[in-house]
Amino acid sequence: MEENMRSLERKLNQIIDDELKKNIPQIDTELIMACCDGLLRIDDIKRYTVTESEVKDSIAIICKKPKEIIGFMRPLRILLIAAIILVMLAIGSIGYAQYKYNIFNFSDHSTVLFEQSDSKMVDNFKLGFIPSGFALSFESDNKYEHSKEYVKGKDFFTVTKKACNEGININTEYKDCKITQINGIDYIEYGETRHGYGIIWEKNGYQYTVSGNISSQVLKEIAWHIGEN
Numbered sequence: 001m002e003e004n005m006r007s008l009e010r011k012l013n014q015i016i017d018d019e020l021k022k023n024i025p026q027i028d029t030e031l032i033m034a035c036c037d038g039l040l041r042i043d044d045i046k047r048y049t050v051t052e053s054e055v056k057d058s059i060a061i062i063c064k065k066p067k068e069i070i071g072f073m074r075p076l077r078i079l080l081i082a083a084i085i086l087v088m089l090a091i092g093s094i095g096y097a098q099y100k101y102n103i104f105n106f107s108d109h110s111t112v113l114f115e116q117s118d119s120k121m122v123d124n125f126k127l128g129f130i131p132s133g134f135a136l137s138f139e140s141d142n143k144y145e146h147s148k149e150y151v152k153g154k155d156f157f158t159v160t161k162k163a164c165n166e167g168i169n170i171n172t173e174y175k176d177c178k179i180t181q182i183n184g185i186d187y188i189e190y191g192e193t194r195h196g197y198g199i200i201w202e203k204n205g206y207q208y209t210v211s212g213n214i215s216s217q218v219l220k221e222i223a224w225h226i227g228e229n
Helices: 004-020 029-042 052-063 065-070 074-101 215-225
Strands: 103-105 109-112 125-129 136-141 145-152 155-163 168-173 176-182 183-194 196-203 208-214 226-228
Touching: 004 029, 004 065, 004 183, 125 155, 155 215, 183 215, 215 226
Parallel strands: none
Antiparallel strands: 103 109, 109 168, 125 226, 136 145, 145 155, 155 208, 176 183, 183 196, 196 208
């Protein structure tokens, strides 16, 4: 396994090197960013953000070399600066996405964090879309959480609204995870056929979850049509 990881690391570095040898208009920046992402994951780096000052410091290290060396190595210097900027952009783009969606990815799970709203009272909600044949089977209501379960035969789905007081861990060993933005709201989809699907999102200081053993597309329709009472 270790040798495979090192081999993959060498290949990713080679791809980056080959791209940086091209003329600037021909460089595939998305490919370089993808390779940087892979290298970060291999090294198991937990910090996804890089400050502007760190970018400037990295470039300054190269710029401080003696003039005669700078003159002799000008083409290499340009490539190094380009590489640093591209790597920083790649890391920065990863950091931005992680911050924007409040998702932190680890080797076997993802953690979704929400803005804290522990003291916010939870009221009822309305389902603007209920799939044909489903009927309310169970409802739970308290000041911190409101939940409803709908059933049709062996099929079911559950909708939960709660105050944002904790993160959610998604086991990515058997559940995929992706994000869809609609009307400014980030819907975090996870799951697969065997273990069921789910959608998590935050709206007006509340955390919503829709999950069940029905198709992900139907769950998305339910999620997109939930309203406040």
